Amino acid sequence: MRKNNDIRSKYLSVIIPVYNEEESISHLHKRVHAVLAQQSFSYEVIYVDDGSSDQTFQQLNRLIETDAHVRIIRFQRNFGQTAAMAAGLAHSQGRIIVFMDGDLQNDPIDIPLLLEKIEEGYDVVSGWRKNRQDAKLSRKIPSQLANKLISNVTGVHLHDYGCTLKAYRYEMLRHVRLYGEMHRFIPAYAALYGARITELEVNHHARQFGKSKYGISRTVRVVLDLITLKFLGSFGTKPLYAFGIPGLASIGLGLGTGVFSLLRNLFPVRSRRQRTPLFPISLLLSGFGLLSILSGLLAELLIRTYYESQNKQTYVVKQLSPVSNPVRHLPNDDLQSSKPLDIQEHVEKENASSH
Numbered sequence: 001m002r003k004n005n006d007i008r009s010k011y012l013s014v015i016i017p018v019y020n021e022e023e024s025i026s027h028l029h030k031r032v033h034a035v036l037a038q039q040s041f042s043y044e045v046i047y048v049d050d051g052s053s054d055q056t057f058q059q060l061n062r063l064i065e066t067d068a069h070v071r072i073i074r075f076q077r078n079f080g081q082t083a084a085m086a087a088g089l090a091h092s093q094g095r096i097i098v099f100m101d102g103d104l105q106n107d108p109i110d111i112p113l114l115l116e117k118i119e120e121g122y123d124v125v126s127g128w129r130k131n132r133q134d135a136k137l138s139r140k141i142p143s144q145l146a147n148k149l150i151s152n153v154t155g156v157h158l159h160d161y162g163c164t165l166k167a168y169r170y171e172m173l174r175h176v177r178l179y180g181e182m183h184r185f186i187p188a189y190a191a192l193y194g195a196r197i198t199e200l201e202v203n204h205h206a207r208q209f210g211k212s213k214y215g216i217s218r219t220v221r222v223v224l225d226l227i228t229l230k231f232l233g234s235f236g237t238k239p240l241y242a243f244g245i246p247g248l249a250s251i252g253l254g255l256g257t258g259v260f261s262l263l264r265n266l267f268p269v270r271s272r273r274q275r276t277p278l279f280p281i282s283l284l285l286s287g288f289g290l291l292s293i294l295s296g297l298l299a300e301l302l303i304r305t306y307y308e309s310q311n312k313q314t315y316v317v318k319q320l321s322p323v324s325n326p327v328r329h330l331p332n333d334d335l336q337s338s339k340p341l342d343i344q345e346h347v348e349k350e351n352a353s354s355h
Contacts, residue, residue: 013044013045014043015092016101018052019102022052025063047060047102075087082178096167106164106203114200127166134204
């Protein structure tokens with residue numbers, strides 16, 4: 001990702017990951033160019049070749065000869081759509097980012113409509129393929145179930161998380177780190193930073209060339225990434241809560257079981273003949289609880305080290321009024337002083353030490 005203070009030189013960046021789409025490239029770019037060339041704003045089209053093994057890269061090189069708006073990123077090997085989108089974002093220059101597929105199923109004619117919603121004040125505009133042109137059993141039904149699951153878990157209710165055609169303000173993507181199959185969860189990530197999100201019905205066409213790279217195997221990866229997203233959203237800056245709550249519950253059960261085991265010694269002899277492993281279970285539960293809490297404390301140390309070593313904040317400021325001087329991080333000696341810090345005195349100390 002770019003630095004927080006970078007200057008975005010263009011209004012729009014369209015990022016298109018492609019993988020073995022040699023037959024689609026020329027048709028796709030004609031449609032993209034036909035739409036964007038009519039606009040008055042500055043733009044760029046970034047194609048990310050995700051390690052294609054056909055003539056995709058050669059087809060992309062021909063576009064550079066005829067269109068100065070085209071930029072190409074070529075991977076050494078296939079890293080996946082999420083990595084391709086991350087690379088496109090890292091090399092983009094637009095204040096508005098639009099992602100779309102390179103298989104001709106997304107329609108570039110929808111891009112101006114997405115931008116209109118952005119200009120209305122939204123931070124994220126998600127495409128909704130209401131009339132999706134895909135196989136019902138293998139694609140549409142699993143997608144509908146996945147969208148309901150993701151919406152319920154994240155609290156961001158969208159009809160079509162899997163639609164690549166989405167528009168974002170760059171500020172909403174600046175803090176996002178993409179791994180695994182996380183690209184479909186970008187709206188949910190943006191919501192963690194307070195993004196205003198809306199949905200727009202978009203066109204969807206049947207695939208004309210090649211074959212789909214998506215399969216039912218992705219469902220398992222999506223579920224695992226969803227668990228990761230939920231954990232990061234709920235406990236990303238307070239992992240002790242995730243480990244500590246079940247840890248305390250386990251210790252409570254262990255102590256309760258241990259007390260009950262000891263009290264059984266007061267029962268009649270006939271009952272004591274029925275041996276039960278209550279005391280070992282008590283030790284096991286208490287040990288698990290203690291280990292869980294210790295794991296949470298270790299995670300807390302790692303999280304704090306991560307934020308402090310990289311000078312990251314656990315919050316995002318949207319606007320500051322009136323504009324003031326940036327926050328200064330004072331030396332630890334001053335922070336640990338028992339008396340209130342005199343700023344003028346601190347500045348004088350610094351000036352004296354520099355001479």
